[in-house]
């Protein structure tokens with residue numbers, strides 16, 4: 314369930330009057346989602362999504378609005394927040410910060426086909442091309458500093474072998490990244506899993522849920538995508554999806570030599586990032602609401618596969 318704050322039709326009808334979106338017709342709570350209350354809203358003119366922010370740093374919401382506005386202006390398939398008659402997007406409803414978005418078409422792909430991987434790689438490459446010039450700033454909350462600070466909290470719940478694995482990996486990341494100057498930077502999605510995309514057939518209808526969005530290493534975003542989109546059941550890389558996605562990405566933004574060199578480590582680091590964040594949810598900081606946590610084991614498996622097999626060779630940029 315993902316309606317933590319119920320809303321009445323009358324509340325939403327009154328709220329919509331600030332915007333140029335037509336008259337209220339109906340309201341439906343959205344079952345998916347984990348953090349915020351989400352509603353589909355139909356008016357006599359369009360389909361919208363209303364989000365009430367239940368948790369997180371509310372003072373960071375202007376960053377997300379600016380980022381989505383910026384990407385929308387650059388014609389990326391993201392839900393650009395709807396601004397009211399005075400040009401304001403961020404409002405309050407039922408004492409919660411509220412944003413209204415256009416409803417994007419499509420469904421989450423469970424087993425993405427190659428055309429969908431191509432579309433995602435192309436769009437992410439385009440997104441990173443423009444996001445390097447975005448002026449906003451929000452440090453990556455799940456970067457190496459976070460791993461270093463947080464991994465101690467879960468060690469007691471792990472087997473001795475896994476404790477050693479986690480500690481050794483964090484040490485390895487530290488020494489690997491210290492050998493490089495800054496990698497290419499920009500705004501990143503930060504959590505671009507399949508369930509944060511919507512596909513209408515093979516067409517990418519939208520990228521949603523930018524609330525892990527931040528600024529940092531572009532390669533971090535790409536590695537999250539590859540681990541989720543191009544891993545087989547046993548955690549190994551799926552060569553076809555891997556090549557398709559990375560070729561499409563590099564046709565828009567070729568990786569630098571430093572990025573290519575550090576790529577296998579970045580795949581491991583982002584795998585460990587999710588192994589750790591999911592362990593923290595299960596053992597240390599369970600959600601306030603009755604939600605089934607994501608399985609940490611999935612990213613333990615992916616991490617072990619990356620350690621055992623490394624990364625597949627990166628396709629050359631085909632310009």
Ligand SMILES: Nc1ncnc2c1ncn2[C@@H]1O[C@H](COP(=O)(O)OP(=O)(O)O)[C@@H](O)[C@H]1O
Pocket residue numbers: 315343345346347348349350351362392414415416417418508511519521522524
């Ligand atoms: N702009 C949108 N267009 C279409 N569907 C959306 C949109 N935003 C959210 N959704 C739907 O609502 C669900 C929950 O939204 P999400 O932002 O992922 O919530 P949470 O932050 O709680 O995880 C998504 O899985 C998707 O099905």
Ligand SMILES: N[C@@H](CCOP(=O)(O)O)C(=O)O
Pocket residue numbers: 455504506525587590591607
């Ligand atoms: N998509 C993630 C959940 C979001 O990550 P978090 O670090 O903000 O908890 C997952 O699948 O675990």
